[in-house]
Amino acid sequence: MSHPLIVIGAGLAGWTTVREFRKFDPDTPVTLITADSGDFYAKPTLSNAMAQQRGPAQLVTTPAARMAETLKVKLLAHTPVLAIDPAQRLVRTAQGDLNYRDLVLATGALAIRLPLAGDAADQVLAVNSLDDFAAFHTRLLAGRAPEAPKARVLIMGAGLIGCEFANDLAGTGHPVQLVDPAVAPIAALLPAQASAELQAALTGLGVQWHFGTTVTAIDQAAADEAVPGALRVTLANGQRLEADLVLSAIGLRANTALAQAAGLHCERGVVVDASLRTSQPHIYALGDNAQYAGQDWDDPAKAPVAGGRTLPYVMPIMNAAKALAATLAGTRTALVFPLMPVAIKTPALPIVVAPPAPGTAGGWHSVSAGIWQFRDAQEQVRGFVLSGAQTAQRMAQSKLVQL
Template sequence: MSSRIVVVGGGTAGARLAERLPVTLLGEEPHAPYNRVLLADVLAGRYGPEVIALPSPRGGPVRRGTRVTAIDRAARVVRCADGTAVAYDRLVLATGSNPVLPPLRGLGGDRLPSGVYAFRTLDDCLALDARVRPGVRAVVIGGGLLGVSAARALAARGAEVMLAQQGEHLMERQLDAHASGLLRRHLVELGVEVHTECRVRGLRCEDGAVRAAELADGFVLDADVVVLACGVRPRTGLALAAGLDVRRGIVVDDRLRTSDPRIHAIGDCAEHAGRLYGLAGAALEQADVLADLLSGGTTAYRGTRALTRLSMDALELAAFGEATERPGDDTVRLTDATRSAYRKVVVRGDRLVGGVLLGDLGAVGALARAWEGDEALPHAPLLHLLTHDGGF
């Protein structure tokens, strides 16, 4: 194992690698590494910020509030904004992703108007927490996993929440239309006003603070707070400036190496086999594989099959793979309208390729194992896949 492993980025991937190996961890945020997945629970008041802290590094130094500005590949050093330089034998880029800011009128420049937040970091969460109180009018733009999580957290704090989703249904990357409809009903029961096929075209601000959101049809929503939950984009600036191969993300091979074999990339910033993941499960798996490789192992990274899971008060949700079937696929659905429970699996040939469960997750463990293993299903009626033991 190399004696000088430097990790740029203190998020999920970087912190996991530092937990497994002695590394020098350079984190841009001033906070100790934390679980970003639980930020909505902090905003909702379920957890304090200290509860979401990630395990401490294995023993190498951690530098918080350190922004890396350049990689000198010839000298094998990274240069920091404070004027220091850190030498490496192996460099790991775990720079994560930035929130996508939509092209709205009223947004511009380097700073967001007061009351407008990109819900991505603990600082975003704490700033939003200080602003939210019962009766505050909040508009959430984006109906994906992050937007749904933010909307239910704000509603739990007593805010008057309106969720605007440009697509046809909520969490359209993970859910089919029926599951999305059940999710929407649950949000409405929590007090969230949900609008799909609804585009926000601009923000109205006065004295540098947001006052309203303007919809494409001209309707204006008064707003004290606006949360931008429009997706993320890999942070690739350092890699680009260093001349590494970058497409949508930093391109890596099965050993998680970039085009420079002494530099690796993991987590949201990494693109493997043409795919970006943007999921905590993939970041953790990539960090574990790289830890093995840097310790002399021979593990290869073949991609991640990650399950999305969300807990919202009385509603539990899990989704994996392809929730929408193709022609020729076999599909099984079970619906219990009285309990707002829904289960669906999609089978292609003899393989389980996706599924959605809402309300009752008793079968999720067996289904996830069958999907992650990508093995032929046993010869049994497909309905058995939706029993509590998954039919195995």
């Protein structure tokens, strides 16, 4: 019997690749190996679950067993892949070795951890999976009667994910403080005026900001000065804050450990060409662990197609999975990304951002209230930001952008 297509990872990238592949090929054996349960959920719902009063169980949209049955997949859940041997075309797990026809790496990203001092530094949580969310949700509600004051949350990082959590938590009655070395929220993606409007909207929900500094230490607060179990957070500027829970949202880095150990070319992610091929034959990658089109393996002199970037968002995964499925089914298909605006889930001020490609020279221009365009030296529109009611202009603005 021929070896199966093996997919490592049961996130959006892994499952979507299988779903798309089945549209082309209903019969080739597929094995999906994952370190987690394999239950299917939409990861973006982790940062707006509280407002919807959804706990971890309600976020699962399709249980793993049903996914496996519907897609005719052999699922190995709770099975971390320990190593890949590209020469033998096999993957190693604690349950044994498995040979592959082709291998897809969809191992996602890992939360970046800041080295912190203090006797409670290990209590910092990050939410990048359903299991992480379950731990966060438990800590948020632990031992609190419904009428008791809500847990105070300090969020490290006022980027996209930090602001989404801030909105969700503050909007559901949690006192929220945000700490970030930048000078404004989502400063890396937004023009200053849009950041300021978002900051004002979240301040309206009671969010408190600590910009231009970072967290350096987290300790258990002394019993006589705080609510039992409270944490004392020390900032680089010397300020001391108190919180019941510290959430880190300082960013993710591609999970390249397996690929690196197997000798695959990795930079900020596992480098793939336009057909999502890694530097080793029969091994492909997509999703948060991939660095897209950093190379053309057949013609290394050719310029990188998409600027060699990681794109840790849903739309790139949906596009990449479709192209990869076609390639795996026998028709080599080059991935061409369309414009992929990202909706920031901050209901206090909804924002849609279509950032310019990294390295694009130019600047932000205010077009009218709630609309900003990023224009290059030739006055070409290369990206946009929309806020509030102007988010409805997403299609119209998208048509103006030169990719």
